[in-house]
Amino acid sequence: MDARKLRNYTEGSLMQCGAIFLERAVFNIEFPAPDTEVLPGVPWGPIEAFPTPAYWAYQVYARRLQSNRIDYKLGATLKEEVGACLLGGHGIPASVGLAAFHHVKRKGAFSDAPPSEEVLLEWLYEPLSVDGRSIRYRFAKQKARYLAAALQKLHSEDPPLDSGKALRNWLLAISGIGYKTASWVARNWLDADDVAILDIHILRAGLLGKFFQENLTVERHYLELEEQFLRFSEALGVRASELDALIWLEMMSSQRTIHSILGMGQTSPKRGTPSRPKKRQAHTNQLTLIG
Structure with missing residues (x-):
């Protein structure tokens, strides 16, 4: 199975199109234009630009169509x-x-x-x-x-x-057992969508995608950040449990890219990642401490 991303703009179009290729079938999924807001102050962004909101939504839908959902349950009881x-x-x-x-x-x-x-x-x-x-x-x-x-x-x-x-x-x-571990158990065991597992990887994704407030930390504001994450997943039209697992996996697997975006290393960005906005520099120390 092969999944690919396309941007498809026509003159005056307000949509962008993601194409998912599965063997001989092609599925087209429409997303709002990159500058359209998924939440107030949070633009969808291009679907092929890691790690925009549109990118995350596309990845969730692609995994669903491929029957490739992340299996996060660890125990039999x-x-x-x-x-x-x-x-x-x-x-x-x-x-x-x-x-x-x-x-x-x-x-x-x-x-x-x-x-x-x-x-x-x-x-x-x-x-x-x-x-x-x-x-x-x-x-x-x-x-x-x-x-x-x-x-x-x-x-x-x-x-x-x-x-x-x-x-x-x-x-x-x-x-x-704190909020993170308890949420981890609840999400895994019940496949729950009313909790979120927040760690450094999810926090970084939220700061880069602008769906987390920049002055909040997991240690002091877990429930506030969780509520923001649940609102974000609802606005994308995807399950919070799927989105949480997907973001964690991709952010954990792309640490060199993330560090480059945040100015925490000299590695060149991967997957066409845009250069780091200057305003992110002020938050690098916060992210490093949490990690």
């Missing part, structure tokens, strides 16, 4: 999903977090009877095999405490599963 998300996250590479998750899963961490904090700590102290290397898991003591508390709560209580926000709020009562 809610206990496992909580464990996988809790053992990953900030400061822990994805490969290491998943290795730790699978290690404690094999030991029986997610069986009916939750293991004690001491047992979990013993398991997390054991070496992990990651990409053919033997490594030690960072923050073993801290994560063992958090995971023990989470598994005990899941064992003794029935979590609300009627909405992403309800599950997130329930998870927030667990020591060591």
Whole structure:
């Protein structure tokens, strides 16, 4: 399957057209003109210009047509999903977090009877095999405490599963679980569109695409930024869960490009990325600190 992008303007046209080629079929999707606002002060931009709002909308639709949606669920049960998300996250590479998750899963961490904090700590102290290397898991003591508390709560209580926000709020009562991790679990397990997983990659996309206010940070303004993200996805006409996963994947995979746009490195832009606007220079330090 092959997906491509086209800009199709006719004289006086107010639309731009994205063409998606799938084997012998061609699907045309119309988008508003680049200077049309998707939200007040937020232009759609060209569909082929990474990372404009039109670019993100096009990518979501292309993945849908290709039946290539991002599979973000990590566990087979809610206990496992909580464990996988809790053992990953900030400061822990994805490969290491998943290795730790699978290690404690094999030991029986997610069986009916939750293991004690001491047992979990013993398991997390054991070496992990990651990409053919033997490594030690960072923050073993801290994560063992958090995971023990989470598994005990899941064992003794029935979590609300009627909405992403309800599950997130329930998870927030667990020591060591903040908005990002709780939202991550809720989005993954319930395929929820009423929460967003906000990290450095989503924040950078929001600043570059102008759908986040520049004076807000994830640490202090999570719910405000989340509301802005949900409004943005609704305005694009796409699911928040799809958009969140897609932006994270592409931004994480294009860090050299992003750093170049933000003036954080000397690498030449990829994919026809426009040169960095001068006004972004003032926000480079904020983004670096959050990362």
